[in-house]
Amino acid sequence: MSGVAGNLTGASVSGAASMGPDAGPHEDSRLAVGVCTRDRPDALVRCIRSLGAIAGLVGDVIVVDDGSRVPVEPGLREALGPDAPPGLRVLRSEASRGLAAGRNAIVHATASAYVLNLDDDASVVDPAAIHAALAVFDTDPRVGAVALAQGDEQGRAWPAQAQPAPVSVPSRVASFVGYGHVLRRRAMLQVGGYREELVMTGEEKELCLRLLDAGWRVVYLPDAVVAHRADPGGRDMRRYLHLTVRNDVLIALYTLPLPLALGGAMVRLRRYFQMRRGWNVDDPEGFAGVLRRLAPAARVALGARTPVKWSTVREWRRLTQEPAPYPGPDE
Template identity: 55%
Template sequence: MTDLAPIDRPLTIGICTRGRRDALLRCLRSLRHADAVTDRVIVVDDGSEPPVEPGLREALGADAPPRLTVIRFERGRGVSAGRNRIAAEARTPWILYLDDDAALLSADAARAGMDVLARDPSVAAVAYPQSDADGVLYPAGAQPSPSTRPSLVRTFIGFGHMVRRDALLAVGGYRELLEIMGEERELSLRLLDAGHHIVYLPDAPIAHLADAGGRDARRFLYLTVRNDVLSALLNEPLPMAVASAPVRLWRYFPMRRHWGGEDPGGFRRIVGAVAGALPRIARERRAVRWQTLRAWRELAASPPYHPPDGPS
């Protein structure tokens, strides 16, 4: 493990991007709010065509965040691989991950997250609410929790979340098999099994200015169902995984009806992808404890979070 950064800059900000240059520029400009606490900004270009690096700093001009690093994957590998690369490169105890269409509104969200992680070593991740560009929160259904006070929650939304780097690495990082879609929920279950918590801060919004670039409804359906099945097979106790995997597969049909689009051969592609992943699942599978699943169910109520007194 690399040495930690000086305590006055304990944060790495990591962004995975693919083909959304304008959104990325807006995101990077917003990071100047957090200059005082940021050691490095690491951008992973996940196979964008054209690459994002040529001319990026010139386009940003004086708005370029200091200590900006761009890493390119020549072939798209998904945000899970990108976030793992960022964690491997980071020198700080905490990482703030942002989607390229997110933006900081001020330093408040970053500082609030760092305060929680500094005071409570049991917390492995911080979840943030989504807002518009003016900081107005989106409806409760679009948030990690409907709670209006700091709460313990099951998971975070990937557009903006802060993690404790050593906890992330200890559980093996993001599952690169999942690529994108549901990877946050799967990681959260493993963090919970390792004895960690996730805290939601409803008063620390980060703007999520959703960019439709690169979004495809069929791929969304495919990844959602496939990853739901893969996550069950990777993490659930065997009797539960055997019973739940077919149910999760079958959810494809009501989801497709709700979507209302055509998806010729979509179900066969998902079944084929799951079958093809079985050898890797056999190597990587580690069932969580039954008590973890009980705790997961209880977290649906978003119980209030009570921080410890004073610094850790």
């Protein structure tokens, strides 16, 4: 698909090197774990250590070092010592390319059927959460992604408004959230992976919209909790504001039927002012800075549109407003 990660046909991050002891993909497990990181070494060590809870499930552990100022692998291996997962590999990109490119690289680098993606400040607290996700895939071949709940380090879930959907039972939902989710690799390959032009912020919902259009389901398990201790390192609210507005517009232009794309782009641009006030962001560049960065990307998006079906838009809206309880594969 034009504009989407080259259909995941490469080997890893462009310009990156595989620095671990094994350069090739493993086939000894159906589950790989992927973690993208940049300049948060302590959080990364905590995340990788937590994988000991699911050691029996995991073959590959793939860390994408997305342009950290100090390469992460030497310090990570020293900190982990003998506790390093046997399948640990680090792919380093000298320049940051963003979460979307990093997570596509993880899919390139493994042959496992499923990929558990964790933010570097997330961690596994209960192996039952991961077993539950794999059970959904095993029983329903139409599931392309499983969304996990986020909680504290004791496995207590955060309030419903902080989750992928405000539900208390397993449900079909519009999208997962990036801190913790499991993907069916075959579904990713089919739809072309994350759209790398988005870099980060909103890339999950854009992927889920295309998954839905291709007939795949996203299921959220509210009792399957991973810990997410948000690390402030590397967070820039001004950049986040600009990326959120830019990407919301680009998602509309890339994926929505034309009448919705044009109208939706204008609506999303106006949200800049509301978000800037609500988030109390000091933004000297202002709205003009958003437009300046958006213009060239918007031209690319208009030339590479892959709009979803109208029926997909209706289903997406329905699931956004009212997630559907998910009893199992026959639902």
